[in-house]
Every structure is written in C-alpha cells, then in structure tokens.
Amino acid sequence: GIQVEQSPPDLILQEGANSTLRCNFSDSVNNLQWFHQNPWGQLINLFYIPSGTKQNGRLSATTVATERYSLLYISSSQTTDSGVYFCAVLSGATNKLIFGTGTLLAVQP
C-alpha cells in the first residue's frame, strides 16, 4: 500500500520563528489533507490540497503531486501552534485516509 512519511519527526521553535514541514508519499494520490492535532486530541483541518498552493493566515501549503510531496509552512509561530501535524492521503478507489507518522511541534515562549 501507499506509504506516507513526514519530516522532521520532532521540532522545537522559539516563538516568532518560521518552519517547514514535509510530507512524502509513495504513489499518486487523489486527495491530501493537513491536520493539526491539538494537545486535547482534536484533529483540526488545515488544508485540503491535492495539488497547488493555498494560504490561510500564517499557514500555507504546497503540494507537488507529480513529485509526490507536500510542504506545510508555518510563519511567525505562536505557542498555540504546538501539537502534532499530520498529513494524510487518499489514494485510488478507496475513501480511507492514510496518515503519516506526524511531526511533533513545540513552540516555546
């Protein structure tokens, strides 16, 4: 089955710093989503981005489907950005999301 890898696995930032999270996938996909799982466990939708670039405030994402990767940019990080960031892909005729291993982000004041 399709493999989804995220890097880095862990990241510590000072408040105000910028960061880039990467998601690589092993086959063509129909759908890619980025989520933020907050410390209470809620998965919050960030982007639905099978291809191209989208921006939402301090966050932006780019997916290059032909090269099988996606990037999540966080600018001017805040302590509330802390948590785990997951990318997840949907491939083929199934509707299930296949999640990556996540990036654990800690933003320090």
Place this chain on the structure above:
Amino acid sequence: GAGVSQSPRYKVAKRGQDVALRCDPISGHVSLFWYQQALGQGPEFLTYFQNEAQLDKSGLPSDRFFAERPEGSVSTLKIQRTQQEDSAVYLCASSRAVAGGSYEQYFGPGTRLTVT
C-alpha cells in the same frame, strides 16, 4: 453548522466487557469513517460507510469489532470482549463524498477507551 460529535468522550472498561461508541456525523454527509489512534501514532482506518452501506471494513482488527449505521446517519462502533490492546482513541470522520469521489474529511473529538 455543528461538527462531528462523539460520545462518550472517555470510557474505561474492564477486560472482557463490551463497549459501544457513538458518532453523529455532520448533517447531510454521506460518508462516515472510523479510525483508531494508538498512543504516539497516526490514526489508522477501521471501516467506511456510504449512507447505511458498509463498503469497506478491511481495517477492523478482529471479529470482536462491529460497526453499524442503520439509518445512514448516526453510527455505532461496538467492541465485544474488550482486550488491553484495544486501548486507543477511536475517531469518527465524515465527508460529502460518495464512493470514488474525493472530499475533505472532518473529524470528531474522539473517544478515549482504556481497558483495564
């Protein structure tokens, strides 16, 4: 409108007990999914419904796990004779997609199950 809701939020069961976890999807969403998230890992697919039809149950780990969505709205995930390895967060998601389609999935807050 309201998001996906799940109940209970926390459940403690003694080994061998049966449990039932409920999911209320976003109104009008055709597709409903259950995922299991073990500590420190990403969610993993369990089963998928389109309306009341269970189209994919390939992720259910054993025949002790059973899911239903009889009227195409609320869904229940039942685990019989719980074991310690069933301890996890169970997440429900819904989307507008029909089979073969591709739409954004929205997740509920999850039910944290602890089997003692």
